[in-house]
Amino acid sequence: MPEHNTGADWINVDFISVTMKNKKKTPTFEETAKAYLSNTQLRRNIGHATHTIREKRETVVGEMPDWEILREAGSQLKKRVMRHLDDYLLQLEASVQEAGGKVHWAGDAEEANRIIADLVKEQQAEEVVKVKSITTDEIGLNQALAGEGIRALETDLAELIVQLAEDEPSHILVPAIHKNRSEIRELFRKKLNQQELSDRPEDLAEAARLYLRKKFLNAKVGISGANFAVADTGTVAVVESEGNGRMCTTLPETLITVMGIEKIIPRWRDFEVFMQLLPRSSTAERMNPYNSFWTGVTEGDGPREFHLVLLDNGRTNVLADEVGRQTLNCIRCSACLNVCPVYERTGGHAYNSVYPGPIGAILTPQLRGLDDEGAASLPYASTLCGACYEVCPVKINIPEVLVHLRGKIVDRKKREGGLKTKTDPEHVGMRWMGRAFTKRSRYERAQKIARLGQKIFVRDGTISNLPGELSGWTAMRDLKPIPKQTFREWWGDRDE
């Protein structure tokens, strides 16, 4: 064991129901977050990471006088895509085929995994190299391939760390951010058989380079996600820093790319919008080191076979919700994670999903459905402060969707709960409040009654301990007492 505990090592939670279709019960955010909150090492690591990227992002975004126009353009382009997604998908299919690629359609995780496993087997490969792709994490591709006797090797440094540690990613952009250098050194010493290894990040990166270089050179099949795909030309883009993306998309003879159906952009030219928005929002750089754009296959350069797997896996459900639909605009930059006061304190694992943070809090419940109790707890993992909306490069109004989902969850409970829900104190309280708000006289009468009733509960100007059924409200938050004189009373009493 390393000197420092990390959340992932010592909390034995049954993580992530791996495939979204497989409706395993996931723990709620509240249950998991409590344990992570008390892990000070984890909080230090995450706090350092989020603050560093947050500040850098502000600097590079501040350089851009046209940032707000770009955001609006990005948002509108995505809206255009979503409202005509069927046409764009058919267009993409045709253009990829014309460029020499093959297109596969997968309704859910199982179908996607089946398609990919069969393609790998066709090439008689026992090992495949992978570029970091959350979409493949979402469908549990690595486990599915392992079940078929195929080893999927993660090649992004952080993903490699996570994979070797048999851990789960905790951040969209820097998945191993919960581990510090000495933990990583221990891991590499053990798993890569590198006894004489220092804990300098340079040496750790070098160890990974040597280990993976051999793997790249021998790989027959590469698997990647896609940041964007251009409907008009069939061009697919992978945006990265380390060069492992270039390796995986260039060296193997067969390339399989898995992408969610929402990753489309209409035309090549639209990259001028998204390739300005993404790097600055994500790694907080003007441009990340490597961007690869390929259109089907090119003779004599790169893979001879290219397969594009188009994945639904719940996305069409998100599309069907007019408020929730904007969630599909997401370009996975992770800016919302870095500014979120909740994420900063709990880290990514508390969300029990491959999509953590504010975007995960709206995406996961929509993908998995609200009957998954863990997923349905996520819209409450927010203070609704709105910082995520402000930094979102494609203007997803995350607080709006959070509130919308909370509404759906409450409605659902009411519908399904029967008498038990009708007598639930929160529900009764809300109904009572609703009635009080319908008429001024009722409201004022209620205020007077409450003012009398609250007396014995007020301590030092706040109510922090309500009795019985009402204790649920004050368990998480203090309540301000009703003042001796309200503004309206004062207004009515004042001398003209």
Place this chain on the structure above:
Amino acid sequence: MSSAKDNILGSIRAALREVPAEEQPEDIEVPRDYRKQGEGGVIDIVERFAERVGEYKATVNRIHEEELKDTIAESCRGEGVEALAVPDGFPGEWLPDDLTLLQDKKDAPLSHRELDRSDGVITTCALGIAQTGTLVLDAGAGQGRRVLTLLPDYHLCIIWESQIVELVSEGFRYFEASVEQEGPPLTFISGPSATSDIELSRVEGVHGPRRLEVLIVSR
């Protein structure tokens, strides 16, 4: 065709029932009044390009055309390059005489192993973007296949001053016609390969070339 395809398209159409049938994608207005054309003069643009490439910890040299051959020889010596990979179509008159040159030819391509064992690669490029300090390679003459600039540990890239544009938008528009017609693979390179995966400390060089040197050449 496949039923998954029909199902997905069916679900999408059901999900979008409220979208009016007569609505065209272009009816959703996209503001395009962000910066599309740079306003800087040539001298400023080249200066900014050099500065921003340098900020990524790449080595940047500004030279005159006549100094090319000597500078290339010097850089290779300085980097300890003995075996240099050279793409098809790279001008032979610039190449140093005292090195082992590994020529990549269309009918005789270098193997991945040969490239892996080489000490470096020299290429031209298709375009430079000053705003972000980005080099763009489009696999054209003198640039070669993508793998050439991937496996060697040192990449020496030559760019003419006249190839540098100011803005990212200009960069993408430059390739619009060729992508629509031929679709060559494009690689955008902004500094050497890097990672910040360990405690966010930046390490230059993971899988791609760990050292990038750019010669900005005036005529």
